[in-house]
Amino acid sequence: MCRSTKTSSTRGPTGRPPGTTCAARTPRVTSPPLTPRWSSTPAAACSKTAGTTRQKRPCAAMASRWCATPKPPRTEPRAEAAAGHPPATRTVSPFCGAQTGAVFVHTPSSDPMTLRVRFAPSPTGHLHIGGARTALSNYLEARREGGAFVLRIEDTDPERSKKEHEEQILRDLAWLGLRWTEGPDVGGPFGPYRQSERYDRYRAVAMDLLARGLAYRCNATPEELDQMRAEQSAKGEDPRYDRRNRDKDLGPDCGPHAIRVKMPIEGLTVIDDLIKGRIEIRNELLDDLVILRTDGTPTYNFVVVVDDHDMGINLVARGDDHINNTPKQIHIYHALGAEVPRFAHLPMILGPDGSRLSKRHGHTSLGQYRDMGIVPEAMLNYLARLGWSHGDQEVFTEAELIEHFRLSDVGSSGARWDMDKLEWLNQTWIQSFASAELVERALPFLEAEGYVTAGLGARLPAIIGAFQKRSRTLVELAKQARFFFIDDAELSWDEAAVAKHLKPEAGALLSALADRLEAEPTWEEPALTAVVDALLAERGAKMGKLAQPVRVALTGQGVGPGVYEMLLGLGKEISVRRLRAGAARAT
RNA sequence: GACCCCAUCGUCUAACGGUCAGGACUCCGGAUUUUCAUUCCGGCAACACGGGUUCGAUUCCCGUUGGGGUCGCCA
Structure with a gap:
């Protein structure tokens, strides 16, 4: 039996169940949900169709929305980007074909489509660096095209979802x-872009699936299912519904x-992944998954x-x-009569030991890196370079990432988190900042150390500049700058x-230098x-003779910034006072 | 365990059948220097293993091993 025959008979003229307001939600780009994207009649859909290759091209009209942002100059849309996208997904025997063993290939819309990507974090905690990487990849792809x-906020877990997490x-x-x-x-x-605000919609879609026989009620209790899985495991079988x-x-x-939604029982689902390539999964392995819980969520x-x-x-x-x-999601798309998007599955970020990155490896949230003085440019740079490269450029x-980054060029193997490389990039970026820029970035970190930074005038950029080439992070910079801010004692x-x-x-x-200064x-x-120079010339001494004593007198330490950097950062009063104190210590 | 993904220096990666297997981080030397740092030069260091295919495999195929992921009325 071809299930879609039934589908067509239950869908009705509008293809929409009563009470659904989906048309209002989808003003453009997509056709209304629940209306099949595949062309022609259900009968045609059930017949064998040839594979089609989706063409996509950058939409110049959409580019303007990005131009509204002031930042980097936009690169020209790349013509070659349009070519060569693989077929989105090809499914062998979904609902209609499943029973007949026919090969079914959905026919994509012929409309020139604007690329639409999304990042959908769940507000159950901080933003993980893996999430940040995913977000960045999507963002770059969207910007280029x-x-x-x-x-979109995926807050369907009312227990763990928190508003403050979303905001963070x-x-x-x-x-x-x-x-x-x-x-x-x-x-x-x-x-709305919060799932918790879209519950009516989900329920309506679920009811429609039910009405069309693509989903069904299951009154097995979670306890029964647990028991079922336990028995299966005991018998050495795979636990499954x-x-x-x-x-x-x-x-x-x-x-x-x-x-629950009905998954096909036989056949193959094929994903043509932008990163992983062709992935095949046997449909018999797919569980009929719950789409609406007993409590209606x-x-x-x-x-x-x-969504x-x-x-x-x-x-x-x-x-x-x-x-x-x-694959399960692909079949839900099919059940909805929706066009299946292209997929790109990014490899995981691993900890230094090769296992999945977790708290025990150290810091995993973006905020922690910000707090340790990693600048966003470096983080962006590092995240993008993880699993991806462009020639020998580091x-x-x-703007360069927007121009060169492509999901299809991302490697398919997992990448380990390398703090050394991140810090090197960070240092490189810190070195690239103009003075005022660095001051602005460093200020919060100086204040976090408890330093008084107000009223310093030209001393502030001098202090911060003294560490521009000496700091891998802004926290490091702030800590090194300590002697500039504290009392002599x-x-x-x-x-x-x-x-x-x-x-x-x-x-x-030192004493003579103090007098002259x-x-x-x-x-x-x-x-x-x-x-x-004059002092040195008079005494017939070299800089080497003076620099270390000055440094120790001024900072207490044998390592630090250059002599003039210290003098400029400290200012006349403090410099002279510390030089005299140093001279006194040296007698 | 089943299923899925993955496999080049310690790490991130380049190579798209023929290269002395390249770059970067880290590490180790050296030069510059006012200590440290920067900068510049140099060095150590890799095709997991076994079968095929081929005149020729790091590159293609299969297997093994190893690693990762997923197996919920979580997301």
Whole structure:
């Protein structure tokens, strides 16, 4: 029997169940949900059709929305980007073909489609760096193609979803520099963008599936199912739903029940993944998954498909831990009569030991890296380079990433998190900042150390500049700058350095230097250099003779910034005072 | 266990049948220097294994091993 015959008879003229307001939700880009995207009649759909290759091209009209953002110059849409996309997904025997063994290939819309991608975090915690990577990949793809980047909140878990998490995730994404064209905060034509606000829609779709015989009621209790799985395991079988209620056609009066969707029982589902290539899964392995729980709330695999369809998402890029969900989702698309998007499954980010990155490996949330003084440019750069490369280039600006990054060029193997490389990139980026830029970035970290940064005038950029080439992170910068901000009495003294460099003859030099500097009206590098050079010339000494004693006197330590950097950062008063104190110590 | 994914220096990666297997991080030397850092030069270091296919495999195929992921009325 060809199931879609029944489908067509139950769908009705509008293809929409009563009470569904989906048309209002999908003003454009997609046809109304529940209307088959595949062309012609159900009978035609059941017949064998040839594979088709979807063509996609950048939409110039959509590019303007990105141009509204001030940042980097947009690169030209690339003509070659349009070519060569593989067929989205090919399914062998979904509902209609399953029973006949026919090969079914859905026919994509012929409309030139604007790329629409999404990032759908669940607000149950902070933004994980894996999530950040996924978000970035989607974002770059959208930017290059002039498409839409949709942010959707997957808050169907009322227990764990928290508003403050959602807000924090949005802030973290913004910190990274990602900007979305549609989302819960900015709105958009496909809202609402929080799943908790779309429950009516999910229920309506589920009821429609039920009415069309593509889903069914299952009154097995979770306890019964647990027992079933336990028995299966005991017998050495794979634990899975035994389809016990699939063909019973249970009515609404069957007691507390969930709604399950019917998966095909035989055949093959094929995913043509942008990153992984061809993936085949035997349909017999697919469980009839619950789409509506007993309490009426929808489940993840269901809402994802409904939303992605409603929102016109045509490329889904996510972690490869979702690969096993994909065939089930594809069949839900088919049940909805919806076009299946292309998929790109990004490999996982692994911990340094090769296992899945977790808290025990250290920091896993984006916010923690921000707090440790990683700049967003470096994080963006590092995240993009994980699993992807462009020639021998290591440092990329956002604009360069938008131009060169492609999901299809991402490697298919997992990548380990390498803090050393991240810090190296961070240092490289810190070195690239203009003075005022670095000051602005470093200020919060200085304040976090408890330093008073107000009223420093030109000393502040001098202090921060002194560490621009000496810091791998902004926290490191702030900690190194400590001697600039504390009272003389608080200086910590490296006794070995003191013993080595603050000897009597050095004391005389320091004392003389202090006198001359005190008399110097111009506290700028050329003037200071002149003072030091003159002193050195008179004494017939080299800089090497003076630098270390000065450094120890000024900082208490044997290592630190250059002499003039210290002098400029400290200012005249403190410099002279510390030099005198150092001279006194040296006698 | 079943299913799915993956496999080049320690790490991130390049190579798209013929290369002295390239670059970057880390590490180790050296140069510059005012200590440290920066910068510049140099060095160590890899095709997991076994079968095919081929005149020729790191590249293609199969298997083994190893690693990762998924097996919920979580997302």
